[in-house]
Amino acid sequence: MLFPPDVWEIIWLSLKVTTTAIAIGMLIGIPFGAFLGLYSFPGKRLIVVLVYTCMGLPPVLVGVIVYLLLSRYGPLGSLSLLFTPQAMVIAQVALVTPILAGLTMSAVQEKERAYRETAKSLGASPIQLIATIVREARTGIWSGAAAAYGRAISEVGAVMLVGGNIEHHTRVMTTAIILETRMGNFPAALQLGLVLLAVSFLFNSFLMVGALNQWKAKRR
Amino acid sequence: MNILELRDLVVRHEGKTILRVDSVRFEQGKIYGIIGPSGAGKSTLLRVINLLERPAQGSMHVFGTDVDLAALTHAKGLPIQRQMGFVAQKPAMFHASVFDNVAMGLRYRGEDRAAIRPRVLAALKLVDLEHAAGQRADTLSGGEAQRIALARALVYEPPLLLLDEPTASLDPHNIAIFERVIQTIHQTRRTTILIVTHNLAQARRLTHACLFIHQGRIVECGETAAVFSGAACRELQDFISGRMIC
Ligand SMILES: Nc1ncnc2c1ncn2[C@@H]1O[C@H](COP(=O)(O)OP(=O)(O)OP(=O)(O)O)[C@@H](O)[C@H]1O
Numbered sequence: 007m008l009f010p011p012d013v014w015e016i017i018w019l020s021l022k023v024t025t026t027a028i029a030i031g032m033l034i035g036i037p038f039g040a041f042l043g044l045y046s047f048p049g050k051r052l053i054v055v056l057v058y059t060c061m062g063l064p065p066v067l068v069g070v071i072v073y074l075l076l077s078r079y080g081p082l083g084s085l086s087l088l089f090t091p092q093a094m095v096i097a098q099v100a101l102v103t104p105i106l107a108g109l110t111m112s113a114v115q116e117k118e119r120a121y122r123e124t125a126k127s128l129g130a131s132p133i134q135l136i137a138t139i140v141r142e143a144r145t146g147i148w149s150g151a152a153a154a155y156g157r158a159i160s161e162v163g164a165v166m167l168v169g170g171n172i173e174h175h176t177r178v179m180t181t182a183i184i185l186e187t188r189m190g191n192f193p194a195a196l197q198l199g200l201v202l203l204a205v206s207f208l209f210n211s212f213l214m215v216g217a218l219n220q221w222k223a224k225r226r
Numbered sequence: 227m228n229i230l231e232l233r234d235l236v237v238r239h240e241g242k243t244i245l246r247v248d249s250v251r252f253e254q255g256k257i258y259g260i261i262g263p264s265g266a267g268k269s270t271l272l273r274v275i276n277l278l279e280r281p282a283q284g285s286m287h288v289f290g291t292d293v294d295l296a297a298l299t300h301a302k303g304l305p306i307q308r309q310m311g312f313v314a315q316k317p318a319m320f321h322a323s324v325f326d327n328v329a330m331g332l333r334y335r336g337e338d339r340a341a342i343r344p345r346v347l348a349a350l351k352l353v354d355l356e357h358a359a360g361q362r363a364d365t366l367s368g369g370e371a372q373r374i375a376l377a378r379a380l381v382y383e384p385p386l387l388l389l390d391e392p393t394a395s396l397d398p399h400n401i402a403i404f405e406r407v408i409q410t411i412h413q414t415r416r417t418t419i420l421i422v423t424h425n426l427a428q429a430r431r432l433t434h435a436c437l438f439i440h441q442g443r444i445v446e447c448g449e450t451a452a453v454f455s456g457a458a459c460r461e462l463q464d465f466i467s468g469r470m471i472c
């Protein structure tokens with residue numbers, strides 16, 4: 007085995023938390039973003055501005071807000087989720103959902119009016135229309151999801167605040183790196199840093215492959 | 227019997243009135259030609275009927291129901307939209323197989339899989355493109371894509387078919403196929419067809435009645451033979467003889 011069991015545990019938790027958060031974020035963000043891209047309604051502009059603002063939220067700020075919501079006297083305090091992996095998932099969902107919604111919205115808007123109108127004239131219901139256009143815009147949406155994954159797994163401020171970096175419970179790669187560095191344990195910190203790098207490289211290659219495929223399809 | 231009637235229709239874009247129709251009726255089972263110079267509002271008329279464009283005001287009586295076009299939402303218009311077929315001038319092909327493109331309308335209507343296959347193949351046969359079922363639709367030639375777009379709109383057998391310059395960019399061979407299909411489905415299904423065309427010979431060959439649209443108004447409307455021979459108004463005379471500068 008390359009790493010001691012503790013390290014595997016940390017890597018595994020990182021992947022678990024971020025994958026869960028991305029899955030939930032996709033379930034909310036993709037239909038919501040597609041709806042924003044396809045339909046107009048009063049107040050839409052405000053919501054779009056809000057989504058764009060939330061795309062760039064500093065993770066620490068997200069952490070503070072989720073912390074306050076979950077803390078004992080906060081509105082969700084009775085759930086006693088603070089300093090659990092679930093709290094970390096919540097914080098990351100808050101972080102990635104606006105990104106997924108925003109990128110889906112622009113991917114869907116890019117699909118020309120012609121596709122939307124074709125689906126509509128063939129008899130698509132509102133939900134079928136969203137499904138069809140999301141399928142048509144899938145390449146753009148997948149690269150959005152990969153970018154969001156990279157951002158979530160390498161984020162440290164929010165998971166530190168709401169997770170607490172508790173050993174065998176809420177310690178993930180980024181928080182472990184900070185701890186090891188503080189303790190002067192540089193080889194361990196670097197080792198984890200490399201794993202993190204490998205994971206984000208993997209997701210960035212997804213992006214690359216997607217972009218390449220698109221480029222090839224255009225040339226054909 | 228009228229299948230479609232429009233009343234007090236006004237379409238505006240950026241404060242400019244693009245189309246104004248006081249009243250127009252289409253009888254069940256006829257083929258109508260819509261002719262007129264470029265920018266007259268022909269496409270706009272079809273798009274309004276197909277509920278792709280919401281006018282500033284106007285009501286439509288179609289398939290026995292009355293609708294207020296200015297207030298209609300996508301969901302509320304769906305039952306009406308599902309009884310129409312529409313072929314745009316430049317049809318968009320989804321990035322999927324030809325088969326899947328043609329099957330879309332049936333899938334949206336919740337037909338079961340076993341029923342879809344034979345119907346899609348029959349529609350492909352109608353446009354002479356059975357062999358292309360497995361091909362990716364975004365690799366089709368312009369003429370093939372146009373025929374697939376027709377098959378895609380025919381497969382669910384709509385009682386009303388709207389065609390926006392379907393043969394404008396086709397060669398004589400493809401035009402002949404297209405016209406043959408239109409006549410076949412008109413005869414076998416008694417489909418009502420509205421066809422926008424710049425090809426006056428085609429309008430003469432195919433249609434029972436013609437509408438002449440000029441600067442957003444229906445200027446002439448009547449039996450095709452009468453419209454072409456009589457040419458009651460000055461604009462129509464100029465248009466038919468080619469004197470009108472479009
Ligand atoms: N979304 C829009 N915004 C502004 N103007 C528009 C819009 N859509 C259509 N128009 C204008 O409305 C007029 C009628 O357009 P329409 O497409 O109906 O013409 P048409 O008769 O189909 O012409 P063609 O034969 O060239 O296709 C044109 O002058 C066009 O520029």
Ligand SMILES: [Mg+2]
Nearest residue numbers: 268269270315
């Ligand atoms: Mg047009």
